[in-house]
Structure formats: C-alpha cells, structure tokens
Amino acid sequence: MGTLPRLIATDLDGTLLRADRTVSARTAATLERMSAAGTHVVAVTGRPVRWLAGVFEQLKAPLPAVCANGAVVYDPVGDEILRADPLAPDLLAEVARRLRAEIPDVMFAVEIEDGRRMLHEAAWPTLWEDGDPSIRLVDLPDDLLTAPAVKLLARATAHQDPDAFVRLVAGALAGVAEATHSSRSGLVEISAAGVTKAAGLAWLCTRYGVTADEVVAFGDMPNDVPMLTWAGTAVAVANAHPAVREIADRVTLSHEEDGVAAYLEKLLADADRD
Incomplete structure (x- = not known):
C-alpha cells in the first residue's frame, strides 16, 4: 500500500x-x-x-x-x-489461403504503412470511415497481400458471433498467426505469430x-x-x-x-x- x-x-x-x-x-x-x-x-x-x-x-x-x-x-x-512487427506478404498470402478454404465468404482489410493506411475489399463495410483518404478500396482481393501489414482484419457475413468466429479463425491459423477480437461485431484481428x-x-x-x-x-x-x-x-x-x-x-x-x-x-x- x-x-x-x-x-x-x-x-x-x-x-x-x-x-x-x-x-x-x-x-x-x-x-x-x-x-x-x-x-x-x-x-x-x-x-x-x-x-x-x-x-x-x-x-x-x-x-x-x-x-x-x-x-x-x-x-x-x-x-x-x-x-x-508486421505480417510479411508471404505470410499474409498463407493466412488468406487458409481462411478462404475454411470460410468461403471471408472478406479482408489490411492495415499497412505501420497503421497509417488501410486497404479493403469491395465487400468490406467501411461504416464511419467513408471518405477517409487514408482508406482505399483495392480492385482485386489479392492486391491486399502485396505489402507488409501490421494487422489483417477478417469478417464473414455468416459468422456474426465474435467469440465463435475468432475460435474458427484461430483454429485455421494455429501456429501461423495470432487471432483475437476487440469488438462485438464479428470482426477478427490477425497479427504475426507472437505479436x-x-x-x-x-x-x-x-x-x-x-x-x-x-x-x-x-x-x-x-x-x-x-x-x-x-x-x-x-x-x-x-x-x-x-x-x-x-x-x-x-x-x-x-x-x-x-x-x-x-x-x-x-x-x-x-x-x-x-
């Protein structure tokens, strides 16, 4: 005391x-x-x-x-x-491959340039971020995976329960990357292993x-x-x-x-x- x-x-x-x-x-x-x-x-x-x-x-x-x-x-x-400590492009590609195989309707966004910019797929809900110049839509999903990313974000329309969804993602990525969540909206946040x-x-x-x-x-x-x-x-x-x-x-x-x-x-x- x-x-x-x-x-x-x-x-x-x-x-x-x-x-x-x-x-x-x-x-x-x-x-x-x-x-x-x-x-x-x-x-x-x-x-x-x-x-x-x-x-x-x-x-x-x-x-x-x-x-x-x-x-x-x-x-x-x-x-x-x-x-x-970002996810390297080859690791991003492996994570995306595993999740697309396990969760067909998965959609992605990435935080790049140490979190100063975000890229996202067309299906990604930008919510309050519309119009933010630091956030950009990419034409092809794989264009998200070409630069190191400090965080990969994943959503799936069929998986809205955040606890269940993060368990599914973590199981698919065991030993490859970290998966967690900080929202109640079914958003999973993925980092490099050990991060x-x-x-x-x-x-x-x-x-x-x-x-x-x-x-x-x-x-x-x-x-x-x-x-x-x-x-x-x-x-x-x-x-x-x-x-x-x-x-x-x-x-x-x-x-x-x-x-x-x-x-x-x-x-x-x-x-x-x-």
Whole structure:
C-alpha cells in the first residue's frame, strides 16, 4: 500500500474511453496526476496509429502507445514508429489461403504503412470511415497481400458471433498467426505469430527499465487478455468481456463511470497517505 506502480497500461475503447469515444475531464486529469507523480502512462490499443490523434487531443499530453494489438510501438511526440512487427506478404498470402478454404465468404482489410493506411475489399463495410483518404478500396482481393501489414482484419457475413468466429479463425491459423477480437461485431484481428499487446508492452517496458510486476494494466476485451496476464496487476472494467473478468485481479467501475480514473484515484490517495 502507498507505492505507485511504475507504469500504467490502459486499453482505449471500452476501457479508458466512454461509449461516445470521449475521454472525460476526470480521466484526463487523473492520468496527468499519475504522470506528474513519475508513473509512465501508456496506451495499449488495437487501434492503428491514424486513430490516436482524436484521443490524444483530449489529453494534456499524448501518450506513448502500443498500437495494432502490439504490432506497433509509437512515440506521438516525435511521430516516430519505435518498433513494428508486421505480417510479411508471404505470410499474409498463407493466412488468406487458409481462411478462404475454411470460410468461403471471408472478406479482408489490411492495415499497412505501420497503421497509417488501410486497404479493403469491395465487400468490406467501411461504416464511419467513408471518405477517409487514408482508406482505399483495392480492385482485386489479392492486391491486399502485396505489402507488409501490421494487422489483417477478417469478417464473414455468416459468422456474426465474435467469440465463435475468432475460435474458427484461430483454429485455421494455429501456429501461423495470432487471432483475437476487440469488438462485438464479428470482426477478427490477425497479427504475426507472437505479436500481442503483451509482447509490445513488454518491449516498451524493457526500454523504460520497468518489470511486469511494476505494471498495472486495464482492459475490457479478449485482445487485452495477454497484456492483463503479463502485468503484475490486471484490472478489468465492469463492462468487460467474461474472458477478461475471469483473469483479472481486480474489477473497477465501467468505462461510462470512469473506472480507470476511479481505480487510479485510490492509488494516488493511498500514496498520499503513505
């Protein structure tokens, strides 16, 4: 009691951010207090680099970030990619071949250029991304597989249950690539073998001279499980997926109730009393 962790690692969507994708004033202020107290604060997210600016502009200062489920480590101050671990084109082709054989209606999109651009097939639902110049439709599906990708995204109209779909994809890719999900819409996120939020965070912690037992991590979805398992203290928000709640050491309030801020405020209060 009374000693602050050396590093806070927090997921963004569904954990730090509210449902409207905003960071509350309370949360922003609490993160600033943690940083001022000497604790590293790191965003660890499935988001690509290009989706971070809208979050960081709500904070007093941008956060170092582990992006694309661990495939990219990013320094926003210098707009610098510190580390990238993409799927090579030959691996992308093998993954696509296996999934097309197992799931005939599978459709793909890829995050390329360290997550600064996305390419997608014609059938891919772009939703709110329509009109974004960093996102481009390709004419032929195999055109997606010609450049290294920090993340391959897969959907299938016949597989809408995300837990069942990720199990199917993971089975087809066993030993070849990592498959996980961070949404409730039947989207599966695929990375190179060994690339997880835990691996990306561990690399950054080594750079900082921080060990796993000195880390408190927050998350809500299955893609957070490797990070939460690796960290010394794993905290689930109340709205977390059952797989996250099962392995968490602690459960805080939901993302709508500023659960990350509430947990950190208690740590700060304990440290003040020490």
